Amino acid sequence: QAYLQRLSSSSVNEIIAQLDKLSIDALNQLQIMLSDLTDAEMAALASAKYTTPSLKGINSLMASWQQSISTQLPEIFATSGIALAAYESAYIYQLAGKESPAISGKTLYNRAIAKPFAKGQLFKTVFPTISQVLRNRSEQIIRDGISSGKTSQQIVSQIKGTKKLNYADGVLTQTRSQIDSAVRTARSAISSDVYFETWKALGFKYVMDLATLDFRTSKLYTSLDHRVQKLDALTQRPPIVTGK
Secondary structure, X not given: OHHHHHHHHHHHHHHHHHHHHHHHHHHHXXXXXXXXXXXXXXXXXXXXXXXXXXXXXXXXXXXXXXHHHHHHHHHHHHHHXXXXXXXXXXXXXXXXXXXXXXOOHHHHHHHHHOOOEOOOEOHHHHHHHHHHHHHHXXXXXXXXXXXXXXXXXXXXHHHHOOHHHOOOOOHHHHHHHHHHHHHHHHHHHHHHHHHHHHHHHOOOOEEEOOOXXXXXXXXXHHHHOOOEEEHHHXXXXXXXXXXX
């Protein structure tokens, strides 16, 4: 589990680095485009009306930014996810003292992400949802900034964050947190699914939940410690997301 957490941290950092790259590029362009708008165009943009070539360009930029996030970040995640799936399966075979067959990390990964996790969420919706929320909130900031008389730099800084606070005060920080949580939960779900499928392939019939009982353990996991379940009749498997 400690190894999985370290790998997850590496995956999160890689994905967030790409998010930052895509976002900084888009936001720098946005600041220039906002600065070039006329007063009439600013008023139109505040009403979400994309009536001129300049305004249509801004709308296109926001759409391209959203699309890049929703397509490029899953590709980065998949690369590490496939490697994780292959490693976890081989690890279980090693623990069981069995020679592992030819393992397709891609097959294991695709099977795992096809299943719902985190209260029914599908992995294919994670990054599109995150990118949509980021775009919506950014456009709200733009409209509010125009209405309250802020400069283009002030508007973009509210999205990106300020250098003074190490860019931790912008909307992007919330997006980073969402990605961190989603990626860690998804990778834990992949690991868990690969474990269960490998145990089945090895002929095991039962599994036992073992919780690390310390001050960080939730009441839920404490109550499940040493619970035994049949592999073919599982009702719960980690990660268990309670929403609390």
